[in-house]
Amino acid sequence: MNRILYFTCLISFVIFSCQNKKKEPMKSQILANDVHSYSQPNVARVVHLDLKLTVDFEEKVLSGTARYTIDLAENATQIIFDTYDLNISSVFVNESEEAKFELGTKDRILGQALTVFLPEGAHTVSISYSSVPSAKAVQWLDPEQTAQKDKAFLFTQSQAILARSWIPCQDSPGIRFTYRAEITVPKGYLALMSAENPIEMNEKGVYNFNMPQPIPSYLMALTVGDIAFKPIGKRCGVYAEPIMLDRCFNEFSEMEEMLLSAEEIYGAYAWGRYDVIVLPPSFPFGGMENPRLTFATPTIIAGDKSLTSLVAHELAHSWSGNLVTNATWNDFWLNEGFTVYFEQRIMEAVYGRDYSEMLALLSYQGLLEELEEIKAKNPKDTRLKLELDGRDPDDGMSAIAYDKGYLFLRKIEETIGREKFDTFLRNYFAENAFQVMDTERFLELLRSKLEKDQLAEIQIDKWVYGEGLPDNHPVINSEKFVNVDKAMKSWIESGDINRLDSGSWSTHEWLHFINNLPEGINNQELAKLDDKFNFTHSGNTEVLAAWFQVTIKAGYAEAHKSMEDFLVNVGRRKFLTPTYKALIERDPSKEVARNIYKKARPNYHSVSTGTIDELLDWKG
Ligand code: BES
Ligand code: ZN
Numbered sequence: 001m002n003r004i005l006y007f008t009c010l011i012s013f014v015i016f017s018c019q020n021k022k023k024e025p026m027k028s029q030i031l032a033n034d035v036h037s038y039s040q041p042n043v044a045r046v047v048h049l050d051l052k053l054t055v056d057f058e059e060k061v062l063s064g065t066a067r068y069t070i071d072l073a074e075n076a077t078q079i080i081f082d083t084y085d086l087n088i089s090s091v092f093v094n095e096s097e098e099a100k101f102e103l104g105t106k107d108r109i110l111g112q113a114l115t116v117f118l119p120e121g122a123h124t125v126s127i128s129y130s131s132v133p134s135a136k137a138v139q140w141l142d143p144e145q146t147a148q149k150d151k152a153f154l155f156t157q158s159q160a161i162l163a164r165s166w167i168p169c170q171d172s173p174g175i176r177f178t179y180r181a182e183i184t185v186p187k188g189y190l191a192l193m194s195a196e197n198p199i200e201m202n203e204k205g206v207y208n209f210n211m212p213q214p215i216p217s218y219l220m221a222l223t224v225g226d227i228a229f230k231p232i233g234k235r236c237g238v239y240a241e242p243i244m245l246d247r248c249f250n251e252f253s254e255m256e257e258m259l260l261s262a263e264e265i266y267g268a269y270a271w272g273r274y275d276v277i278v279l280p281p282s283f284p285f286g287g288m289e290n291p292r293l294t295f296a297t298p299t300i301i302a303g304d305k306s307l308t309s310l311v312a313h314e315l316a317h318s319w320s321g322n323l324v325t326n327a328t329w330n331d332f333w334l335n336e337g338f339t340v341y342f343e344q345r346i347m348e349a350v351y352g353r354d355y356s357e358m359l360a361l362l363s364y365q366g367l368l369e370e371l372e373e374i375k376a377k378n379p380k381d382t383r384l385k386l387e388l389d390g391r392d393p394d395d396g397m398s399a400i401a402y403d404k405g406y407l408f409l410r411k412i413e414e415t416i417g418r419e420k421f422d423t424f425l426r427n428y429f430a431e432n433a434f435q436v437m438d439t440e441r442f443l444e445l446l447r448s449k450l451e452k453d454q455l456a457e458i459q460i461d462k463w464v465y466g467e468g469l470p471d472n473h474p475v476i477n478s479e480k481f482v483n484v485d486k487a488m489k490s491w492i493e494s495g496d497i498n499r500l501d502s503g504s505w506s507t508h509e510w511l512h513f514i515n516n517l518p519e520g521i522n523n524q525e526l527a528k529l530d531d532k533f534n535f536t537h538s539g540n541t542e543v544l545a546a547w548f549q550v551t552i553k554a555g556y557a558e559a560h561k562s563m564e565d566f567l568v569n570v571g572r573r574k575f576l577t578p579t580y581k582a583l584i585e586r587d588p589s590k591e592v593a594r595n596i597y598k599k600a601r602p603n604y605h606s607v608s609t610g611t612i613d614e615l616l617d618w619k620g
Helices: 002-023 242-251 255-266 309-316 329-351 353-377 399-416 418-431 439-447 452-458 460-465 479-494 507-515 523-533 541-554 557-569 573-586 591-603 606-615
Strands: 044-056 061-072 078-083 087-093 101-103 112-117 124-130 138-141 153-156 176-184 190-193 206-216 222-225 228-231 236-240 274-278 293-296 324-326 435-437
Touching: 044 078, 078 124, 087 101, 087 112, 112 124, 176 190, 190 206, 228 242, 236 242, 236 255, 242 274, 255 274, 255 309, 255 329, 255 418, 274 309, 293 309, 309 329, 324 329, 329 353, 329 399, 329 439, 353 399, 353 479, 353 507, 399 418, 399 452, 399 460, 439 460, 452 460, 479 507, 507 541, 523 541, 523 557, 541 557, 541 573, 557 573, 557 591, 573 591, 573 606, 591 606
Parallel strands: 044 176, 236 274, 274 293, 324 435
Antiparallel strands: 044 061, 061 124, 078 112, 087 124, 101 112, 138 153, 153 222, 176 206, 190 222, 228 236
């Protein structure tokens, strides 16, 4: 008897809650309009995704179903998703009711809106679909393009608006959802996502994932390959192709220490584990902060841990970006400026102030160079708050968001004192965790904590809405770089290379040296330097890229082969863009650059071909 009563109550409760759900207004916060997404989150929004995909390396296709749990405003009759070249085969509501849907016209940047018409009482939407081989987010690699050269590989890069090319989604950074996924891959392959991950292959090739914290679509990530794992500490580890694993393990031995330092500064790490996967060299970025699993370029595996600030950077995004997320891509500096600031703080905590000041000065010098370029093209793009309407959000990925953003935060720190600023930031992350932030709201929070004279000193509006770099910017001092300048001077004045006292220079000192070689240095001098320091065959990709800037300008032929190999093997856009630009400057007919690009292009991800195609007027 009791049992029946219990079940009756339970069933009425379930029915009641379902009915209630329909009538209840949306639970989620009102979101700002995002010009880079078709979705209308204030009408209908996703809250959870169950993704089921099969990976077909032969056809270069991902196919399966994305089932979303949705949250609707009263009277909502449709939900809109973003897609880019997806083949949609069917849409069902509440598992079994076939729903009408419509694909809008294709925009070159935004793709197509997928509108699903909702019957009353809709609480899930299941979209069956497949991606195309040229899906912008996905790079399908042949075995020759990997380190081990015997198995295919794939990885995705979703930021900023490429997630829609492999999952139909509400592709706006303000819309967060939890997810589970089941990914089926061929035998002998491991799949990993931005989620709780397996650490070894299984027989069936079916992998299950869970991401219990809500994330925006740009943090959806998948990689599949012959991948192995090695733990580094309690919460950290590294994934890589087996042949690369030990080198990666050695390079990242300080990861756990970075994580502990980061937590000490801004509070507990919210995502459980923090692992890094080192991908094949075509990965278009240095790193990508996919939650729980940073995707990284192998170009940071230098053998001497000299380029691991990139790990600090991606780790820092676990707070700035992944926890508190830019509302739209116009607020991108909130993600990247904060992250560079936090990266420097982690590096300072682990390696000392001398070290982090070298990084800061390199970033400052890079900023000055880029500022000139951006000013000439579109001076408005030198503001922190961007206006990217009608443009690719990729246009906002410049040193402004990163390095001007960093300097602004450092200016605040220097004005109000580190202790106060740290308290402010700790609260900021705690109070806004798993939420969006826009520039205006951040400034409001900041202003409420500052004294009048501090506001007058900082001049917030000048930094955020003004062009260029305000005069009151912090001044960065690096004793180590001063010494490099001195050594450079005595070498140049004496003309004797043996007077160049490079003692135990680190990679960063060498970079400062190479970046500041005298304008118009001739081939003989370059040859002498090369004889002594072997830059042309450096194992450090940052050194190589900086050196090629000089050698291309000077027409130093001895470095040409190495430079060409570099461009063909490495797909990291940060290295490609300046190198191709230097080639074009040297040979405005673009023939030299185009000949190399022809060979290199098949190795690049769409993010990189997008940029280089434009530079070289490359047509299909
Ligand atoms: N999130 C970015 C990469 C990104 C930004 C991808 C915008 C797509 C659109 C990542 O955290 C990053 O900043 N990577 C840098 C690392 C560096 C600053 C240490 C990179 O790849 O160079
Ligand atoms: Zn970043």
